[in-house]
């Protein structure tokens with residue numbers, strides 16, 4: 099049926115529609131802007147030149163002479179849609195849609211892209227207007243929400259998606275990016291909500307709902323949590339190490355023997371001499387090694403420790419010297435550097451050096467002499483620069499005499515010998531040590547620091563401490579576990595009698611099995627006073643009404 103052309107005068111200078119019917123060359127309708135003969139001729143010509151026809155739809159731009167005389171050219175965006183029977187072109191002047199025009203002018207498949215945005219199975223679009231009414235929901239999201247196509251259009255956004263914030267964004271004009279929105283108990287989506295402006299005013303909001311990525315985000319979140327835990331763990335470790343390291347720089351103790359030791363550490367730390375640290379077990383030899391390193395020339399260089407008593411003799415060699423790829427079955431395929439190599443530029447601390455097997459003593463001696471380290475299975479050595487610090491609680495003289503430690507190695511190791519005093523030789527350090535251990539235990543375990551009852555320091559000073567500072571630390575921590583949380587009492591320490599300890603002093607006024615020597619009481623009273631005065635011996639002496647020299651005399655005679 100031939101159709102009459104529906105022409106509507108070009109009153110609308112911004113928007114127009116052209117409609118063609120199959121087999122009819124002239125459009126059957128020319129409305130608005132498209133009613134202008136120049137516009138419709140230009141659009142028709144542009145459409146004809148597109149060989150592929152309208153198909154499922156195309157989007158392009160066309161320059162047409164302005165309907166008003168002298169206005170030059172007008173750029174139009176044309177959306178052409180059609181099927182076999184009817185083809186429609188919607189024409190819109192560029193106006194302020196310059197970005198859209200640029201996009202259309204630059205991308206031949208602009209229509210496909212816009213289409214993809216609307217039908218993207220991984221990212222849905224929702225559109226609400228200024229009144230918060232739903233204007234559009236991508237098909238994929240409609241399906242997800244269980245809606246019939248178009249069923250949500252015109253309904254309040256919150257009715258369609260209960261926790262939708264599109265209306266708020268459409269009102270405020272403020273975007274919300276990367277929000278996590280709950281769609282039911284187990285479904286979380288990443289949502290961006292962006293306001294849409296027209297002529298400077300907000301006209302609505304678009305929501306972009308991401309269907310993928312939440313799992314990846316969850317995985318990322320889990321990884322982040324895991325890394326946070328690790329960081330927390332390492333921070334704790336670091337603060338413990340710093341406790342050690344800082345203690346290394348400031349070993350607890352202001353007794354005369356400890357002050358002398360600290361001066362000696364300062365004197366040798368910067369020199370390139372091997373240091374042998376002697377002292378009873380648990381007296382702080384490792385701490386002294388750390389102090390030597392920390393106060394040395396390059397505290398950032400590695401401090402590598404190897405406890406020779408803790409390793410089976412068969413492993414000591416490979417641990418020290420490392421091994422070449424394929425050196426022995428069970429070894430790492432690519433080989434491994436030994437502690438000597440790892441200490442390059444820094445310090446190698448050999449703890450319990452007396453426990454080194456005889457045959458390895460020879461090899462170690464050679465390394466100390468020529469600084470060449472040869473991995474097990476290697477044919478050549480490597481020059482390594484390091485400082486050696488060794489420690490032992492054993493009587494090296496006796497071991498040398500009985501032929502179990504090489505004299506030449508002893509000389510190589512003992513450039514300088516530092517002697518760490520036993521705790522019983524410096525009981526006046528007990529208050530400060532107790533404070534330090536109690537503080538670090540409470541910090542580590544997140545518990546408040548209790549007060550220390552009078553009598554505790556005196557009681558501790560009476561113990562024999564065969565395990566030295568390590569034993570004191572253990573006793574303090576154990577007492578903290580069993581104390582009432584507010585006050586650390588003598589009873590918390592005296593729960594069980596240490597079989598190695600001297601008998602504990604009974605508090606004054608209570609019956610005791612043995613008479614307490616006056617000297618011990620005096621000594622204990624001085625320690626208590628030092629503890630009460632935060633380690634200040636001058637104030638302690640003043641408080642007790644004794645001279646400082648007498649205080650030192652009593653302490654020295656302990």
Ligand SMILES: Nc1ncnc2c1ncn2[C@@H]1O[C@H](COP(=O)(O)OP(=O)(O)OP(=O)(O)O)[C@@H](O)[C@H]1O
Pocket residue numbers: 342345349350351377378379380381382383384385386449450490491531534567568571
């Ligand atoms: N002067 C000190 N100040 C603070 N803490 C100390 C001090 N001396 C020792 N300690 C603590 O006592 C414990 C034992 O110290 P360390 O391991 O250094 O002793 P050691 O003499 O090397 O022992 P071993 O002979 O068993 O190897 C550690 O917890 C250490 O931090």
